[in-house]
Structure formats: C-alpha cells, structure tokens
Amino acid sequence: MKKINSLNVFALTLGIAFMSIGSAQADEAWQKKAGVGIYAPANQDWDAIEASARKEGQVVIYSVSSRIAKLVDGFKEKYGIDIIGYDISSDLQLEKLSREHRAGVYSVDVLFNSESSILLNEALPKKLVWNFIPDSVVSDLDSGEMNPLLIQRHSSRIVYYNTAVHPDGAPIDSLWDMTRDEWKGRTLLPSPLEDSLSANFIQTILNNSDEMAAAYKREFGKDIIFSEDVIEAVEENVTVDSPTASMEWLYRFLHNEPVFQGSTTKIFKNVGDVTQEKPPIGITTFSKLRKNKDGVYSSGPAYDLDPAFGVTYPTALMIADMAPHPNAAKLLIRYMMEEDGFKPWNEPGDYAARASLETKQLAKFDLPAFGDLALWPVDPEEIYYSKFGFLALYLALMP
Numbered sequence: 001m002k003k004i005n006s007l008n009v010f011a012l013t014l015g016i017a018f019m020s021i022g023s024a025q026a027d028e029a030w031q032k033k034a035g036v037g038i039y040a041p042a043n044q045d046w047d048a049i050e051a052s053a054r055k056e057g058q059v060v061i062y063s064v065s066s067r068i069a070k071l072v073d074g075f076k077e078k079y080g081i082d083i084i085g086y087d088i089s090s091d092l093q094l095e096k097l098s099r100e101h102r103a104g105v106y107s108v109d110v111l112f113n114s115e116s117s118i119l120l121n122e123a124l125p126k127k128l129v130w131n132f133i134p135d136s137v138v139s140d141l142d143s144g145e146m147n148p149l150l151i152q153r154h155s156s157r158i159v160y161y162n163t164a165v166h167p168d169g170a171p172i173d174s175l176w177d178m179t180r181d182e183w184k185g186r187t188l189l190p191s192p193l194e195d196s197l198s199a200n201f202i203q204t205i206l207n208n209s210d211e212m213a214a215a216y217k218r219e220f221g222k223d224i225i226f227s228e229d230v231i232e233a234v235e236e237n238v239t240v241d242s243p244t245a246s247m248e249w250l251y252r253f254l255h256n257e258p259v260f261q262g263s264t265t266k267i268f269k270n271v272g273d274v275t276q277e278k279p280p281i282g283i284t285t286f287s288k289l290r291k292n293k294d295g296v297y298s299s300g301p302a303y304d305l306d307p308a309f310g311v312t313y314p315t316a317l318m319i320a321d322m323a324p325h326p327n328a329a330k331l332l333i334r335y336m337m338e339e340d341g342f343k344p345w346n347e348p349g350d351y352a353a354r355a356s357l358e359t360k361q362l363a364k365f366d367l368p369a370f371g372d373l374a375l376w377p378v379d380p381e382e383i384y385y386s387k388f389g390f391l392a393l394y395l396a397l398m399p
Contacts, residue, residue, distance in 0.1 A: 027322060030321075030322050031130075033326070034130075036132065036319060037127070044134070049330050049331060050079065050327075050331060052327035053327040053331040054079065054080055056081070056324075056326075056327055056328045057082065058084055058325060058328065059081060059082070059083055059110060059328035059331070060107060061084070061086070061108070061111070062088045062093040062096070062112065063085050063086065063087055063088070064088070064090045065087070065344070068085040071085075071336070071341060074341075075332065075341075078335075079331060081331070081332075083332065089196070090113045091115050091118065091196045093115075094113070094119070094128075097111070097123075097128060097129075098123075098128060101128065101321065106320075108323065109325045109326065109329035110317060110329045111318050111319075112315065112316075112336075113315070113316055113318070114155060114197065114313055114315045115196060116314055116316070117380040117381070117387070119318075120149070120381070120384075121380065121385075124149065128321050129149075129320055130319040130320075131146075131147065131148060131150060132318065132329075133146050134333060134334035136334065136337075136338075137337045137354060140355050140357075141353055141355070142355075145314075149314075150333065150337070151353040152315055152316065152336055152337060152342070152352075153345050153351060154313075154350075154353060154370055155285065155287065155312065157197055157198070157200075157283055157284065157310055157313075158284070158285075158309050158311075158349075158375070159175075159282070159283055159301070159305055159310060160268060160271045160300065160301060161279075162271055162272055162273075162276065162298060163299060163300040165276065165277070165279050169304070170302035172281065173304060173306060174305065174306040174307075175212070175249065175305060175306070175307070176215060176220070176249065178256065178281070179256050180256075183256060183281065184256045185257040185258075185259060186259075186280040186281065187258045187283070188260075188261055188267045188270055188280050188282035188283070189201075189258060189259075189282065189283035190261065190262060190283075191260035193391075193394070199387075199391075200311065200313065200378050201283065204311040204377075204379070204383070205311075205376075206244070206393075207376075207382050207383075208246065208308070208376055209247070211307040211308070212249055212307065213244070213245035215245075216248075216249075218306060226248050229251060229397070230247050230397065231243055233251075234393075236396065237389060237393050239388075239392070239393075240393060247393065250397055251397040254394075254398050264285045265284075265288060265291060268284050268291050268297070269291065270282065271299050272291075272292065273296075274295065274296060274297065283310075285349070286301065286350070287345070287347050287349035288349065289348040289349045290349070303374065308375055309373075309374055309375070311375060312370075312377050312378070313377070313378045314353075317333045317336060317337070318333075319333070346361065346364075348361075348365040358370060
C-alpha cells in the first residue's frame with residue numbers, strides 16, 4: 001500500500017502540471033506587443049527595448065537557482081529595473097505558471113528552468129512559454145543551445161566521493177560498484193519519488209542499458225543474469241518489453257539501501273566531511289563543487305566512472321506567455337547571458353553555454369571541457385513519455 005500511495009502522489013503532481021499546461025492559450029495581441037513568435041522583429045532594437053523596459057520598472061522571474069538574488073543589485077544599478085525573483089524548482093514553476101494562466105493571472109515574465117521534458121513536450125508547443133534569443137549571443141552558441149530554447153548553462157547530477165579520505169582517486173570505478181556490499185547504505189541521493197531531477201538521473205541510466213550491460217561485463221567478467229524479481233516486475237509492467245541491464249542495476253541499487261536526502265547541499269557536505277573515516281558516496285549537483293572548504297569539506301567528481309559519472313541537462317531562459325513586462329524580460333535574459341549576468345553561475349561544474357565564457361571557465365577552474373566529460377544527456381522526449389512506466393517499474397523494484 002505504501003508503494004501505491006507513493007506512486008499516486010508523485011503521479012498526481014506530474015499529472016496536474018501536464019493537464020493544466022495543456023489548457024494555456026496564447027493571446028495574439030500580447031504576442032504582437034511583446035514581439036515574440038511570428039511577431040518577433042527581424043532586427044532587435046535594443047535602445048527601444050531598454051527604454052520600454054525602464055518604463056516597465058520591474059521584471060519577475062521564477063528561478064530554479066537561488067543565486068538569482070545575486071543579480072538584483074547589479075541589474076538595478078545598470079538599468080534602474082527591479083528583479084523580483086522567486087526560487088522555485090523547475091517542475092513546480094510550470095505547475096504554478098499553468099495554474100495562474102488558468103485563473104487569468106499573469107504575473108511572471110521570465111522562467112529559468114531545467115525541466116526540459118515538460119518544457120519541450122508541453123509548455124513550448126502549447127505556447128505557455130516563448131523562446132527569445134538576444135542577437136548579441138548568436139555567434140557564441142551552437143544551434144542546439146538556441147533552439148528550441150535558449151540555454152544559459154549546462155547543469156549535471158554526478159557521483160561525488162571524499163577526496164580527503166581517497167586522495168588517489170575515487171573508491172569506485174563503475175556504477176555497478178554501487179550495488180556491492182561494501183557500499184550498502186553508503187550512497188546518498190535525493191529520492192526519485194520526490195525530486196524530478198533525481199528521477200531523470202535514474203531514467204537516463206535506464207535509457208542507456210546497452211552501455212550498462214557492457215560495463216557489467218567489464219566489471220564482473222561475464223554477461224549479466226537477471227534476477228527473478230526483475231523478470232517478474234517486467235512481466236507485470238505493460239510499458240516494458242523485456243528486462244535490461246539498467247533495470248537489474250536499479251534493482252540491485254535499491255536493495256543496497258541507498259540513503260535518500262532532500263538537500264543536494266547536505267548530500268555534498270555529508271560526502272565531503274573531512275572528519276569521517278568511512279565516508280559515503282553521493283549523487284548531487286555538479287556545481288556543489290563551490291561548497292568545498294579547506295579543512296571542512298573535500299569532495300570531488302568521480303570522473304572515470306564506467307560507463308558515465310553522471311547525467312547532464314540544460315538550464316534554459318524563456319519569456320512567460322502574457323508576461324506583464326516583456327521588454328524587461330528580454331533585457332534580463334540578455335543580461336543573464338552576458339559575462340556580468342552569468343557571474344552567480346560562474347562556478348566549477350556550471351558550464352556556460354556560450355563558448356567564450358566556457359573557455360574562461362576552463363582556464364579559471366582547471367576543469368575538463370564540457371564536451372569531454374563522460375556524462376549522459378537527458379532525453380526529454382524519452383523521459384516525458386516513459387515517466388509513468390518508470391515510476392511503476394521503480395516501485396516494483398523497491399525492497
């Protein structure tokens with residue numbers, strides 16, 4: 001009964017977002033006034049945009065990152081415009097926005113959001129949000145970083161280990177090590193039933209089953225044999241055709257008693273606490289590297305993990321449909337793509353989408369280039385259409 005209730009609660013949350021987003025209707029008069037979509041001008045007149053933005057006086061943003069607060073003073077000083085920022089997780093942003101639209105309340109201008117599966121399969125097609133690309137950054141981005149949405153940075157969930165206790169490298173070299181007895185009760189991560197990015201992390205592993213099968217053979221020297229519980233769970237799940245190595249990994253991982261913690265910062269600190277003799281490993285946000293502190297916390301990415309050490313996803317900027325301050329929205333988006341506006345996210349592990357900014361980051365932080373990292377990108381379409389099947393499978397594989 002507990003498993004069923006957990007699924008119902010999570011599914012209801014997602015379902016509300018999906019259904020309510022579908023009810024959004026774009027207003028053509030607003031589109032013309034805002035200059036978005038088919039009404040976007042061929043040339044962006046930034047003098048006119050800035051003048052109109054100053055008259056609007058403020059810009060409201062729903063941000064997946066609390067660091068948006070660090071932009072308030074600089075933006076005000078430069079443009080005389082107030083940033084009203086709300087730190088809201090990506091999935092809840094979309095639920096809130098869609099509920100407000102259904103009620104005829106239009107209060108937000110910009111979304112800073114990482115939930116690409118819902119954005120690309122619901123919000124953008126239904127014109128609940130609008131893509132806007134400042135012309136000043138076009139030459140510095142790949143085409144996939146401008147369309148279908150403007151990407152500000154590449155974020156990731158990765159595996160961390162304690163570098164103080166393990167100065168010679170990570171104590172594991174494969175994702176399969178997380179299923180070994182020595183790591184029982186010693187892997188920390190947010191619950192996939194409560195954290196959408198954690199769910200996306202697990203789903204992405206499931207979507208790379210061939211690589212997980214090959215990694216199993218490299219780790220154990222033989223082909224994988226599926227557990228009876230995995231075979232039974234697959235037979236009872238109408239969305240799954242046959243068992244895979246990734247499903248077997250998930251089953252063994254869940255039975256190895258991972259510890260679910262809600263705060264990604266706490267996970268990082270619990271892994272990196274230098275006073276421990278037997279520290280855990282943890283799955284948390286790459287950019288938590290900034291939390292390292294000499295003599296207190298010492299965590300590092302397990303870069304060489306086979307077949308990947310994490311999952312990457314884009315964090316995008318967009319204009320909300322019916323934004324009351326569309327010019328200020330455009331100005332803020334351009335600012336957040338510029339070097340000054342990117343400063344709060346200019347941290348190790350947050351890779352700028354703009355090539356020129358990433359080049360400076362690599363030199364400053366002595367990190368590998370983003371394209372060289374062994375990270376799996378999320379597949380927004382696959383995650384979107386397999387979400388409920390994944391949740392059913394996840395619950396069936398739990399102890």
